[in-house]
Amino acid sequence: MFDKNELKFDETTKEQILKFSAFLLENDIKEAQIYLSNTSDFIVAFFGGLCAKTTLYLLPNAKFFDDKFSINDANFSSIKAKNKSDKLNLNTDEIFYLLTSGTSGKSKNIQKTLLQMVDEALYLRDKFGICKSDEFISSVSHQHMFGLTFKVFLPLVSGAKIIDGEYNYPEALLALNLKNHTLIASPTILDVLCQHANFEKMNGIKMIISAGASLKNQTRDVFKAKFGIDITEIYGSTETGVIACNKGFGLKKFESVALSVTQKGALVVSSPWCESFETSDSASVDGDDLTLYGRLDRIIKLxxxxxxxxxxxxxxxxxxxxxxxxxxxxxxxxxxxxxxxxxxxxxxxxxxxxxxxxxxxxxxxxxxxxxxxxxxxxxxxxxxxxxxxxxxxxxxxxxxxARSEPKFSLIKSSDEVSIFRAKISVWDFYFDGHFGDFAIVPGFIQLGFALTCAKYLGLSPKNSFSNIKFTKLLRPNDTAELRLTIKNSRVSFEIYANLTLCASGRFDV
The missing domain is CATH 3.30.300.30 (ANL, C-terminal domain)
Incomplete structure (x- = not known):
């Protein structure tokens, strides 16, 4: 049994866990799949399931399978018994499964134990000096290993506060008071934050922990120059847990982790929270220094x-x-x-x-x-x-x-005239095969714009045009404005590039 002080649940959460566990026991639910957006709800469901000895499968998204009991946002509030279980019956050998997102192909279930997660979190608590006064904000999901470790277990063993919510949009994150908080974030959102108009609101943040992919040096440098903060980049995997971290001076393995490299160059990891595991990453090890060369399946011969x-x-x-x-x-x-x-x-x-x-x-x-x-x-x-x-x-x-094309929005409409607007972008599909050394929107594509907008208005255009004129080129990064004038069963169209007429004509409906 765990020491009750290792996982620091407040009394309300503990009571909810016991009622949730009692429900699963009363209904003899042996297996369950979980996808919950709220972290507090997830903690109740996850630990309630472990107390009930229910085998849990944590899903990376809300796509449920038909062969298992589902715990989701819609039914969570109804999964509780009137009478709670007597105590938190958590054993060190409780197991659960994380379903990977299938980056390199098919998703797979990875078995983890409660003991592994707690041992890892206790180590990280001591390593980073996390304590009861700390407050965590996260842009990542607790359904994945990174979020589960740093958003759930690390705060729980530290007694720290978890701010509910998954703030995976810059606007939502920057609307919070971030001063003296620890942010758990993916490199992607950190990249976007650097370019945001309200980036200054990140000032005063205590710590940033990032994982999931390589952090750009440019992003690290911007945070350092602007706020004097060194982003802690974590390297690890669902199978291994945490392996190493980089605070701006390259990856350094954690002290409790042992590393070696196979003859084919694959990194092998062992730690208190991971039995010996051969990864798919190519690497070299020099003392505490770890150098990664990429996934073995992403290495080719030249x-x-x-x-x-x-x-x-x-x-x-x-x-x-x-x-x-x-x-x-x-x-x-x-x-x-x-x-x-x-x-x-x-x-x-x-x-x-x-x-x-x-x-x-x-x-x-x-x-x-x-x-x-x-x-x-x-x-x-x-x-x-x-x-x-x-x-x-x-x-x-x-x-x-995928075939990307401009997204025309209706900005003005009357009985006779409707005006649409769109940005012409370099990734639009027709630039791949036409006018490769001088990008322009082909004339027949512009005619298609007119027909598409007419259909948006509920019209049924005939594919026959008259009085077609092209007077100016429509090019990448232009703002296109398309005007449709409807008289009886005839539609006149005009296409403007940055307010200059570039095409016009008529068609019947």
Missing amino acids: SEKRVSLEEIELFLLKHDFVDDIYLGMHPEFSRVLALVKLSEVGEDEFRKGGKIAVVNELKRYLKSEYKNIVRYFKVVEKLEKNQNSKLTKAKFHEQFY
Whole structure:
């Protein structure tokens, strides 16, 4: 049994846990799957399930399976017995499962024990000096290992306060009083915060802990220069728990962790909260210093030399054109494909010289170090990473095949005239195959804009145009305004680029 002081539940939470446990016992529920958005509710359900000896499966999202009892936001309040269990019956060998998000392919269940989680949290409490007066705010979910460790177990063993909510939008986070708080956040939201107009509201924050993906040096430097705070970047995994941390001087293994490397270069981890486990990461170890080279499945051969795709991503991120980038194997060819989010400088170059100019420059930049290793480039609005700042293989393929186009919004409407507006973006699909060295929106695409907006108004346009005129080019980063004038069964359209007429014509409905 655990010492009752190790998990510091308040009396209200303890009573809720006991009633929740009693319900599961009374209804003989042997297995349950959990996805709850509220952390306080999650703590009740999680520890109530362990007390009832119910095998728990923590889901990464609200997609439930049919073969297990579900605990969710809709039914949580109804899962409690009138009479509570006698005591918190928690044993060191209680097990539960975390379902991974399937970054490299299919999701899998990882078994964890309560003892592992408590031992890890006690170590982190002492390592970082967390105490009862600390208050935690989080932008990550408790349903994943990072959030479960730092948002649930670390505050519980420290007696610290957990601010309920998952503040995964900058506006929600910056609306809080962050002074003297500890923030648990993904690298993605830290990147966005750096560029936010109200970034100054981060001033006074006590500590920032980040994990899930590599933290950009630029982001670390901005927080350090602005607020004098060193972000604590955690390296670990669902299988291993925490392994090492980086406070700006490279990864240093935690004192209680033992590391070694196999002949093929795979990192092997053992600690009080992890039996010996061979990871999928390529690494080298020098005393307490840990150097990562990327996942083994993201290492490819280049002229008989093994090269990490993550290493190439870091190299490309140094280029002025690149704001974010991810490399993977093309879904149809055995070649490397890059999904790239351009910086403002990159977008300006795209407008000047088209996609060809951008791609040629990035290939030139790569050539001296990595030759022609990246064969294909696709410009995207953003990398659709999950809340752990990881891009899954399925999402990588989905983004490659996606066809982005302008999203026209109706800004004014009367009986006869309707006005729509949209931003023409460098990631719009038609720039991939038309006018590669001087990007313009093709005429037939502009006609399609007119038809799409007419359909939005409930009209049924006929695909025959008259009096078509193109008087100015519509280009990346232009603001397009489309005006439809309806008279009887005839629609006249005008398309403006930054308030200058660039196309007009008529069609019947």
